[in-house]
Every structure is written in C-alpha cells, then in structure tokens.
Amino acid sequence: MQEATYQKWNAQVTAWIDEAKANILEHFHEPLDVEQKSGRRDLVTQVDKENEQRFVAHIRESDPTARILGEEGLGDDVQDDKGRLWIIDPLDGTMNFVKQRDDFAIMLSLYIDGVGQAAWLCDVMGNRLFHGAKGLGVWLNDAKMTAPANLPLSEGLAALSGPLVTHDVDHMQAIAAASLGMRIVGSAGIAFTKVLRGQQVCYISYLRPWDFATGKILAEELGLVVSTVDGQTPTVLSYGVVLVATKQAQKAIVAMQTA
Amino acid sequence: MQEATYQKWNAQVTAWIDEAKANILEHFHEPLDVEQKSGRRDLVTQVDKENEQRFVAHIRESDPTARILGEEGLGDDVQDDKGRLWIIDPLDGTMNFVKQRDDFAIMLSLYIDGVGQAAWLCDVMGNRLFHGAKGLGVWLNDAKMTAPANLPLSEGLAALSGPLVTHDVDHMQAIAAASLGMRIVGSAGIAFTKVLRGQQVCYISYLRPWDFATGKILAEELGLVVSTVDGQTPTVLSYGVVLVATKQAQKAIVAMQTA
Structure with missing residues (x-):
C-alpha cells in the first residue's frame, strides 16, 4: 500500500476506533446486556453490536464498493476473498470485557483479493493502538516497532x-x-x-x-x-x-x- | 491492628515500595543479570536481590525485634511463626519481569504469632497498590475497596x-x-x-x-x-x-x- 493512502485510512480508522472506545467506556460502570451465542462461554453484548454497526456504517460511506466480514454478522455474507474486504472484530475478548473490564481489543483490517493491506489492533485498557500496512511496517501508537527477536x-x-x-x-x-x-x-x-x-x-x-x-x-x-x-x-x-x-x-x- | 499504627506503617512501607519500583524501572531497558534457581523456569535477577536487601535493611531499622522471611533468603532462617514476622516477595513473577516487563508484583506483610496484621501488594506496571490491615479493610491506592460478589x-x-x-x-x-x-x-x-x-x-x-x-x-x-x-x-x-x-x-x- 502507498504510504499516502495508508495515512489517509489511518486517520479515518483511528477516529472510528476512538469512537468505539468512547462507547465502551460509557458502558463501563453499568450492567451490560449480555446474550449467549453458541454457549455459556460465547457472549455478545449490546456494545459489541453497537460498535460493529458503527464500523459498518463508516466503511460503507468511506469504501462503498468493499464488502465487510464482521464477527456479529452485521456486514455482508462473505463466502470468498475477492476484491476489497474489511474484516472487523468490534470487541474481541467479550468474556474479559463482561467479567474483568480488562484485556479486550478492537480489530479492523483491509484485504484485497485475499492479501492483507492495512491493520488496526487496539488494546483498549492498555491504551495501545498497533497499526501498520503491507510494506510500510508497524507502529505502536506513534512509535515505529522493531521486529522481535527470533527466539526458539x-x-x-x-x-x-x-x-x-x-x-x-x-x-x-x-x-x-x-x-x-x-x-x-x-x-x-x-x-x-x-x-x-x-x-x-x-x-x-x-x-x-x-x-x-x-x-x-x-x-x-x-x-x-x-x-x-x-x-x-x-x-x-x-x-x-x-x-x-x-x-x-x-x-x-x-x-x-x-x- | 489500630488504625493509627497501620497508618504509620503504611506511610513507611509505601515509601519502601516506591524505592523498589524506582529500582525496577531503572533496569527496565537494559539486559538483566538472570540466574536460574531450581531450574530454567525459576529465575532470580539482581533486581530481586537488591530489592530484598533494601526491604530487609528498612525492616531491621523500623522493627528491630521482628524476623524476616524473604523469597531470596536475605532475611532470617524462619522455622516457626512466633512473634513479629515480615514476609516479603521483592519481585513476584520474575519470569514475567524478565520476558515481558509486565505482570509482576511486590509483596510485603506483617504477621504476629501467625496472624496476618497488615499487607501491601503492588502491581507495578498497573500502578495499583492494594493495602490493608486486619479489621480495617482494604484500599486500592487511595480508594476503599468493597467486597467482590460471592459468585459461584x-x-x-x-x-x-x-x-x-x-x-x-x-x-x-x-x-x-x-x-x-x-x-x-x-x-x-x-x-x-x-x-x-x-x-x-x-x-x-x-x-x-x-x-x-x-x-x-x-x-x-x-x-x-x-x-x-x-x-x-x-x-x-x-x-x-x-x-x-x-x-x-x-x-x-x-x-x-x-x-
């Protein structure tokens, strides 16, 4: 991905993530509306759904020809990886969010024809946004990351x-x-x-x-x-x-x- | 424990813990001097030892008749729980400190004749000091904690x-x-x-x-x-x-x- 293209997307997606974080923190000290999906360990809350809905709306506006694969199913019914595809997890670690109010994440990425182009991974309570793009490297907030040691x-x-x-x-x-x-x-x-x-x-x-x-x-x-x-x-x-x-x-x- | 006695100890022990935290953070971005104790998963660093040494020196000065049981063995050879006994872990989670620079703690407590009197537990990277005393309750930093729900x-x-x-x-x-x-x-x-x-x-x-x-x-x-x-x-x-x-x-x- 061209750096200028990435920087444009980065500004937009970071704003969407800030909005999602604010929504999470608004619900932080109140009882959540929790539902089970496949079983008692597979949960979804109204916050997961609201965040996915907002991400889908933002992507539809900014990238209208792209399809969207989201955990809560509010995007498209995606059966192949052709073309532009956004993959989103509006609140990863829902059990941790419900029980611990800690150790949960927000994730979005853009793939084109099955090849990863750009990615945003936010550790909400750690205030850490990991983001980067194919060929451009990875940043932790504003600092460029170096590759970790290749340990056994x-x-x-x-x-x-x-x-x-x-x-x-x-x-x-x-x-x-x-x-x-x-x-x-x-x-x-x-x-x-x-x-x-x-x-x-x-x-x-x-x-x-x-x-x-x-x-x-x-x-x-x-x-x-x-x-x-x-x-x-x-x-x-x-x-x-x-x-x-x-x-x-x-x-x-x-x-x-x-x- | 009387509240006034606890507040006196709390001021002192909090200062000792702040000193230990500062020592940890000084070594944060440099290679550590790591030794194995009982095996490859049981580590000690110079930071564990320095912190225990300082805690022992402080306790000897402030509570000269007490005995000290410390993880690194720099206190006393304690075989019974009679009298005043300080129990200290100068750096709990040494593997996490060495490999992750996160998720490690400092712990000190005072027992008298086997009965717990006062305790300090510091989550260093989380900036959380849990402290309290028998009959007085528990504080997280400056806020009094309420009992967690009795969940199954x-x-x-x-x-x-x-x-x-x-x-x-x-x-x-x-x-x-x-x-x-x-x-x-x-x-x-x-x-x-x-x-x-x-x-x-x-x-x-x-x-x-x-x-x-x-x-x-x-x-x-x-x-x-x-x-x-x-x-x-x-x-x-x-x-x-x-x-x-x-x-x-x-x-x-x-x-x-x-x-």
Missing part, C-alpha cells in the same frame, strides 16, 4: 487456549512443557499484541477470520509467521487452529505435530 | 497454574471446565489482585509462604477464602497447593477433590 520456543513464554490445553489438542501440553511457561489471556487480539512486542514467542488457538486477520498483517510485517498448526498458510476465511510465532518457535511447533 | 465457580473466570493444569493435579482440568474459562498470568501477586477486584472467582497454584501470605490478609478482609485445595487452613509457613476464592467457588473446588 524453549526460550519464550507460550500463549495458548484453555480448551486446547485441557483436551491436549495438537500436542498443546507438550508445547507448553517445551516453552518457558504457558499464559492464557482470553483475547486473541491481546495475545497477538504480546507476540508482536516480543513478550511471548507464540500464540496458538482455535481462531475464526476476525480473530486473526488483523494480527496476521501486523505479525508478518514484523517478521513473525502466521500458519496453521501443521505449517499451512491459512486463508483469511479459514476457521481452525492458527498460530502466530517467531520463525524458530513456529518450526518447533509444526515439527511436534508429526514427531 | 460456574459464573466466573478461574486463574490456574500451567503445570497444575497440564498434569491435572487436584482435578484442575475439571475445575477449568466448570468455570467460565481458565486464565494464566504467571504471577501469584497479580492473580490475587484479580480475585480481590472480582475479575476472577478463584486462583489456585502451588504456592510458597511469600506467594500467598500477603494476598491472604487482603483477601480475608474482603470476605474471600484462602485455603488448601482440600479446605484446610494453611499456616503462613505452608508450601503446597493453595487457593483464594469466593466462598461459593471455594466450596465447589473443595467438593471436587472428594467427588
């Missing part, structure tokens, strides 16, 4: 998903044992930020497109790898176990699948 | 320890499944703060005295329960699996041990 799995902390660990899916317990320790934060967006910052060498979870599409663009710009657990490249419409990791950690995790 | 395990997030979960010690995987989700933060001090704030309904881990002595005083003042996993009262010199939880969550966890 054995020299880093591993962010994993609770259900994958307790059911030992894809050798998750061996991966935890090979690392310096397992961490579980309960938000894909927040877990991605820790790998981007070099605080953790990998994050592995069962992810849907809006959980990883944004983080993938930022991670790849910083020399990290996003793949399926057996080393394949996920499309942005994939559902499954996806990881983000340093090159060395990814190699070790993929090797453990066939060992 | 099934309505809250559960903070657990990675090794206990992967080895399924004491039915940890069933406890995770019964909760709304498992979280692992890698610092006993930080995990205690989340239960104190009502963000999580329990925290269970293999803990040593300096890991839980401080949190225990604060938790009990807020109507929470600290016990062994089978419902016994731990002494402040206990080593073992210890939990802090709401009354309802503790009851469910203890019941699962004999089910």
